[in-house]
Amino acid sequence: LAKTTQPISMDSYEGQEVNITCSHNNIATNDYITWYQQFPSQGPRFIIQGYKTKVTNEVASLFIPADRKSSTLSLPRVSLSDTAVYYCLVGAAFNKFYFGSGTKLNVKP
């Protein structure tokens, strides 16, 4: 029932910029796009949310094209501590939010 599709895994090296893309072809007009980070043995943690165009905060940027059928989470200059699973969700208020399988990011030294 997950409304999103992401790559299963990605590898990167410390200091690189990492872009993780999520496909959500059936996104509804009132849906927002939200990204989460999850470390082993912890609950997911909110990273960033957007509706359209570009959103930036202190840890990441979110790029959303005009058709909103996909989104890209950008992590600048990753470090070993960014090794985690990243999930994108779409939905709106009073929705049931479904997590897909996520993208396992492995940052190498």
Added chain:
Amino acid sequence: NAGVTQTPKFQVLKTGQSMTLQCAQDMNHNSMYWYRQDPGMGLRLIYYSASEGTTDKGEVPNGYNVSRLNKREFSLRLESAAPSQTSVYFCASSEEGERAGELFFGEGSRLTVL
């Protein structure tokens, strides 16, 4: 500010036993969720509650019941535990409006059914 609190953190049950996982949030959120996460997998929605007194099934509701008696608390009950219910259970809550997608999670409850 505790956020979302889950109890117990760890539990071992025998097949057929029952138990209730408790969840409480102090952020005045209307929406609350129960998810389960099996090893190496993503989270799967068990039940959702949009407000006090209302609940709705998620992806994997079979074998579970929930109760939302007040705004703060949302409990998950296993009436007759099965080994397939061995998992980590996460409770979450969120507000309405533009920030509805920002879910706040508890630390998880690790359940083993023998």
